[in-house]
Amino acid sequence: MSLRFLVTGGAGFIGSAVVRKLIRETGHQVCVVDKLTYAGNLASLDPVAGSDRYRFERADIGDSERMKEIFADFAPDMVMHLAAESHVDRSIDGPAAFIETNVVGTFALLQVALRHYRALPDNRRGGFRFHHVSTDEVFGSLGAEGFFREDTAYRPNSPYSASKAASDHLVRAWHHTYGLPVVMTNCSNNYGPYHFPEKLIPLMIISALEGRPLPVYGNGLNVRDWLHVEDHADALLTVATAGKLGESYNIGGDSEKANIEVVKAVCAILDELRPDPAGPHERLIAYVTDRPGHDARYAIDAGKIGRELGWKPKQTFEIGLRRTVEWYLANPTWWGDIRSGIYRGERLGAA
Numbered sequence: 521m522s523l524r525f526l527v528t529g530g531a532g533f534i535g536s537a538v539v540r541k542l543i544r545e546t547g548h549q550v551c552v553v554d555k556l557t558y559a560g561n562l563a564s565l566d567p568v569a570g571s572d573r574y575r576f577e578r579a580d581i582g583d584s585e586r587m588k589e590i591f592a593d594f595a596p597d598m599v600m601h602l603a604a605e606s607h608v609d610r611s612i613d614g615p616a617a618f619i620e621t622n623v624v625g626t627f628a629l630l631q632v633a634l635r636h637y638r639a640l641p642d643n644r645r646g647g648f649r650f651h652h653v654s655t656d657e658v659f660g661s662l663g664a665e666g667f668f669r670e671d672t673a674y675r676p677n678s679p680y681s682a683s684k685a686a687s688d689h690l691v692r693a694w695h696h697t698y699g700l701p702v703v704m705t706n707c708s709n710n711y712g713p714y715h716f717p718e719k720l721i722p723l724m725i726i727s728a729l730e731g732r733p734l735p736v737y738g739n740g741l742n743v744r745d746w747l748h749v750e751d752h753a754d755a756l757l758t759v760a761t762a763g764k765l766g767e768s769y770n771i772g773g774d775s776e777k778a779n780i781e782v783v784k785a786v787c788a789i790l791d792e793l794r795p796d797p798a799g800p801h802e803r804l805i806a807y808v809t810d811r812p813g814h815d816a817r818y819a820i821d822a823g824k825i826g827r828e829l830g831w832k833p834k835q836t837f838e839i840g841l842r843r844t845v846e847w848y849l850a851n852p853t854w855w856g857d858i859r860s861g862i863y864r865g866e867r868l869g870a871a
């Protein structure tokens with residue numbers, strides 16, 4: 521059956537992976553709604569922009585009148601909500617945009633979605649869903665042991681994670697109070713192609729290629745779980761279509777790595793694929809002052825989505841990382857345009 525997917529934040533890193541997958545691998549109709557902030561990039565949608573099942577609307581999720589028009593015109597069965605301010609370091613320097621989009625914007629979108637849902641004819645109302653995409657960072661920081669589960673208490677530590685936690689609570693409340701049919705997901709760190717170069721892995725790849733220092737925060741021992749963005753997109757479509765209403769699912773890659781391990785792995789792949797006559801890329805590693813309030817460890821128990829929906833990640837970190845480095849080597853135009861314009865790799869969030 522062909523469904524109508526409205527994807528907010530579809531020009532971002534994860535949203536564009538979802539949209540590419542929807543157009544290439546399903547028969548569904550897709551409407552991307554994106555404000556095109558610094559993080560949004562239509563070039564990430566070029567591979568599918570020619571499809572007659574794809575359309576793009578430049579809009580702010582907080583602009584309720586515009587969103588009402590888009591909902592009325594496109595008449596979605598499924599809303600996948602990925603639009604957000606997403607970078608922790610930026611949230612330290614300027615939290616206001618995070619509250620505006622992640623909290624107030626999500627509230628405005630929920631109101632428009634609820635209005636749309638209530639006005640649907642009986643034969644379409646049963647199929648409508650609102651999928652809220654969130655992060656494992658809402659659970660705070662772990663010590664050396666343990667994993668985040670769906671029932672782990674929320675303890676967000678950064679302005680970013682606090683704003684995402686607030687949005688999760690709003691979505692849950694709109695389900696319990698107003699009966700909006702929702703599903704929710706909380707995911708670990710993503711990596712892969714089309715990742716904005718302010719995030720760790722692309723920043724390291726590009727800086728190493730440019731022979732610049734590779735800034736590693738603190739002692740480099742903070743641990744993250746890494747998930748390839750295409751595995752995440754697969755998990756999101758699984759939950760959107762088959763998840764139980766009102767439930768949340770944790771998504772993880774079963775790949776815990778210390779930041780310094782990730783950086784050294786990038787260096788090793790580059791030494792092989794693009795050797796630098798000046799010496800091994802690891803020579804560029806530079807330890808810098810830690811991020812204020814830097815969470816020590818995130819780790820995900822993704823057992824529920826595996827048991828209940830049969831999803832598990834397909835890519836190992838080693839293969840996924842190599843493919844990611846290869847993509848950045850093959851697509852210098854995509855990141856070069858960003859690098860020469862709005863973002864040049866400067867340190868953010870040192871507070």
Ligand code: NAD
Pocket residue numbers: 528529530531532533534535553554555556557558559560561579580581582601602603604605606607621625653654655656684706707708709710711716
């Ligand atoms: P991103 O920053 O790459 O993309 C966000 C997109 O949202 C951009 O295209 C931007 O233009 C758009 N946007 C921002 N504000 C908007 C607004 N007010 N109205 C409409 N569009 C707006 O982010 P991402 O990494 O693709 O993350 C997508 C979602 O997944 C976010 O909700 C994020 O919290 C969540 N998430 C990300 C990760 C990760 O590792 N990147 C992990 C878990 C969860």
